[in-house]
């Protein structure tokens with residue numbers, strides 16, 4: 385006796401052919417060694433890939449060549465102008481009470497120090513509120529250290545983002561931010577700070593390892609003055625040319641309808657950007673490669689998009705969205721993989737009202753119902769949690785235009801231990817987990833692209849160019 389399908393899903397979906405195709409993709413992915421080899425080409429052969437760097441250019445050419453070699457359709461580069469921040473030479477040491485080097489990394493977008501660096505006393509705070517409650521001149525002419533233990537990325541990252549601005553408002557000459565992560569082995573984690581405002585002085589901003597932050601905090605708590613010398617050669621050059629990389633598996637019935645799957649090709653300028661987000665790029669590339677190799681063309685076209693400049697600008701995501709000229713009526717869904725390749729657990733769906741960040745509850749419910757109907761196929765991989773809350777940086781602009789966004793999810797047990805640090809290298813990627821992630825992503829992308837119905841109902845119609853009331 386067939387189980388009654390959930391409301392909103394016909395008993396015919398997924399049909400036997402789609403089910404078989406998904407199972408073939410999973411089988412091929414679980415036996416696959418190509419994805420890991422490809423990731424090692426990117427990580428070991430090219431290395432990290434900051435926007436504006438020569439290595440990002442090499443990665444763009446490498447990815448396009450790989451897609452052509454895979455036999456994908458419509459392989460192309462989509463031009464994007466990206467910010468070009470350069471770290472330069474940098475170092476920091478505690479000069480008092482005794483000389484000790486500090487493990488630091490300047491934050492993306494930061495200005496450098498004046499030549500010769502900055503030497504100043506350190507004021508340690510554990511929150512913005514604590515900084516604001518200090519006597520008016522307490523931070524003036526000093527270096528503010530935010531020693532804020534990691535709670536969640538979303539909660540703690542604001543000290544990296546807004547630390548410089550808050551410090552400048554209190555007259556600080558530089559800020560240090562404890563690594564935004566649960567663990568460091570004296571490994572500082574970089575990342576972008578928010579753009580400087582126009583009114584406050586632009587002061588340098590750097591991450592320090594958890595160990596160094598706690599050492600300086602212990603000393604000041606004992607009443608021992610801490611003095612630090614900071615030198616940073618960071619600067620911003622004119623915007624550089626770069627490209628998103630795009631390739632497709634053409635749909636067999638409705639080739640003009642699109643399901644996007646992608647990750648971001650750029651990374652920070654330390655480590656290899658292996659988990660963030662080399663794996664996301666390779667998972668997207670290999671998903672379409674497997675479909676192409678097995679001759680599995682879903683009803684709709686699957687478009688692999690490797691965005692650039694996720695880390696410090698989001699210009700690649702914006703360029704892709706802008707290229708649609710407001711018309712997402714043919715975009716059925718967009719998948720993003722930017723949570724590493726630890727054990728896969730499932731997928732999160734987000735559907736927003738056009739032009740806003742608020743949820744379109746009706747379309748979300750439709751989409752979740754359809755995703756949950758597929759979940760049993762993913763139970764064997766442990767990747768069958770289909771929940772709401774989807775939305776990552778590179779599909780954000782598409783979601784704001786009304787496209788259903790699906791985030792690939794993993795346990796992220798250690799993700800933030802490595803994230804944006806020198807430790808994010810290929811050894812952190814388990815080849816077995818990579819294969820399981822590939823199996824989950826390739827199969828779900830296929831099923832969403834093959835579903836006769838759009839996942840979350842129709843995407844918003846194209847705005848009319850000369851509708852009533854327009855001029």
Ligand SMILES: [Zn+2]
Nearest residue numbers: 648660661722
């Ligand atoms: Zn990322």
